[in-house]
Amino acid sequence: MSLFRLSIKEIHNRLIRKELSVRDLVDESFNRIGAVDSQVKAFLTLNEEQARTAAGQLDEQLDSGVRERGLLFGLPVGIKDNIVTEDLVTTCASKFLSNYRPIYNASVVQKLKQAQTVTIGKLNMDEFAMGGSNENSAFYPTRNPWNTEHVPGGSSGGSAVAVAAEEVYFALGSDTGGSIRQPAAYCGVVGLKPTYGLISRFGLVAFASSLDQIGPITKNVEDSAYLLQAIAGHDSLDSTSANVEIPDYIGALTGDVKGLRIAVPKEYIGEGVAPGVRDKVLAALRVFEQMGAVWEEVSLPHTEYAVAAYYILASSEASSNLARYDGVRYGVRAKNANDLADVYYKSRSEGFGTEVKRRIMLGTYALSSGYYDAYYLKAQKVRTLIKQDFDEVFEKFDVIIGPTVPTPAFRIGEQVDDPLTMYLNDILTIPVSLAGVPAISVPCGLADGLPVGLQIIGKSFDESIVLRAAHAFEQQTEHHKLRPRL
Known part of the structure; x- marks a missing residue:
């Protein structure tokens, strides 16, 4: 049995008793990667030399007799390749950044370093996080370990696959419109x-x-709470970082949901949701009923406008953010350019993939003179209405529950030439992102042999109740213990 099937507490106790070493954990990770990653392609870059050096240093600390160690001590972690890592290539799965080696760590990476985890490598993704299938990586697509003919979801597909395939203990992903939750649902892990x-x-x-x-991608809810406890908190380096008190997420895992008020949006279980997915969600609601929770069908009436509003807003911001990639300051510069304008043109033409170009063009159009009010401003107003929908529901209910995605994972290549259909896969995750509220995806069964995700949504900064509900469900079921066979 893989060491990564042990709980965090079990690994921690074995390390303290010296029945296990950090080297053993790191060896487990790299051996597993060597055995299965050629099938699933989760990693873009491995950090083997630095990881083994770090493991040796942590084992020396254990040998020194100091017993006060955090529970994340020595655990192997994978990092999505759009989170910068000092002196470790960060490409965003783009040719544009194929030679970019940052000189600093992201704040979350620094926090993991302080928690004494070991970074195993950087994980594959859709280029610049633009995509929902991991087919938009400039290097190679990642494959779903449950069926390698199917997509793992995206854009954090590599992160979800690395956890599902037991290549790392847990991973970090990023979520813009569902990019943690959707691949977690497709791969049968917790996001x-x-x-x-x-x-x-x-x-x-x-x-x-x-x-x-x-956010974290883990094999169970308890691990998610531990990882969130380590990386949450205010950061003066981020102007959008919220200065709020961080509660005890681990202590919130009581297993008790008696009296929990659950809202189930009719828009989330209606037309377009596969029967197998709907059945698993309704079965999950019956589990909550058995635990003493109550649920009621509600409406989030502006859900139908969420995808359109999201792609205008996200593409507009992408157009602005990606303007910095010009082939001059960092990244790959086009050769044989005649002048500065030609450097810009050729570098961006050669460096960006098709999906990134599509979104830049869409965003630039929406922000252009004469169209700003008609598209961007209207999309912002719709975003406000969607946020108000959630606020009204949360006046009466504690959490909102529904499927994470409408269908199980589709086949590789099935939707790659149909961007509109691809975008609609995020119809149940995008409203949550527009509202800015927390949500978790947990496994709730299989449909057609592929995992189904249950999405639990909470009020702003109320991750505790989201984790509590997810953990209680997990304790009553075995879905999170299922693993793909590679």
Whole structure:
């Protein structure tokens, strides 16, 4: 059995008793990567030399007799490749940044370093986090470990696959419109999108700055709570970081949801949701009923406008953020350019992939003179209405529950030439991102042999109740223990 199937507490106790070493954990990770990553392609860059050096240093600390160690001590972690890592290539899965070696760590990476985890490597993704299938990586697509003919979801597909395939103990992803929750659902793992501002974005390569949020991808809810406890908190380096008190997320995992008031949006279980997915969600609601929770169908009436509003807003912000990639300051510069304008043109033409170019063009159009009010401003107003929908529901209910995505993972290549259909896969995750509230995806069964995700949504900065509800459900089921066979 993989060491990564042990709980954090079990690993911690074995390390303290010296029945296990950090070297053993790191060896487990690299051996597993060597055995299965050629099938799933989760990693872009491995950090083997530095990881083994770090493991040796941590083992020396254990040998010194100091017993006060955090529970994340020595655990192997994978980092999505749009989170910068000092002296470790950060490409955003783009040819444009294929030679970019940062000189600093993102704040979340620094916090993991302080928690004494070991970074194993950088994980594959859709280029600049633009995509929902991981087919938009400039290097190679990642494959779903449950069926390698299917996509793992995106853009944090590499992060979800690395956890599902037991290549790392946990991973960091980023979520703009569902990019943690959707691949977590497709791969049968746990993915948490925290409230916007709870985790520092300093060192996260920007896609859409008002939406991007870093979060954990783990094999169970307890691990998610431990990881969130380590990386949440105010950061003066991030102007959007919220200065709020960080509660005891681990202590919130009581297993008790008696009296919990659950809202189930009719828009989330209606037309377009696969019967197998709907059945698993309704079965999950029955589990909550058995635990003493109550649920009621509600309406989030502006859900139908969420995808359109999101792609205008996110693409507009992407157009602005990606203007900095010009082939001059950093990244790959085009050769044989005749003048400065030619450097810009050729570098951007050669460096960006098709999906990134599509979104830059869409965003530039929406922000252009004569169209700003008709598109961008109207989309912002719709965003406000969507936020108000959530606020009204949360006046009467504690959490909102529904499927994470409408269908199980689709086949590789099935939707790559149909961007509109691809965008609609995020129809149930995008409203949460627009509202800025937290949500978690947990496994709730299989449909057609592929995982189904249950999405639990909470009020702003109330990750505790989201984690409590998810953990209680997990304790009553076995879905999170299922693993793909590679």
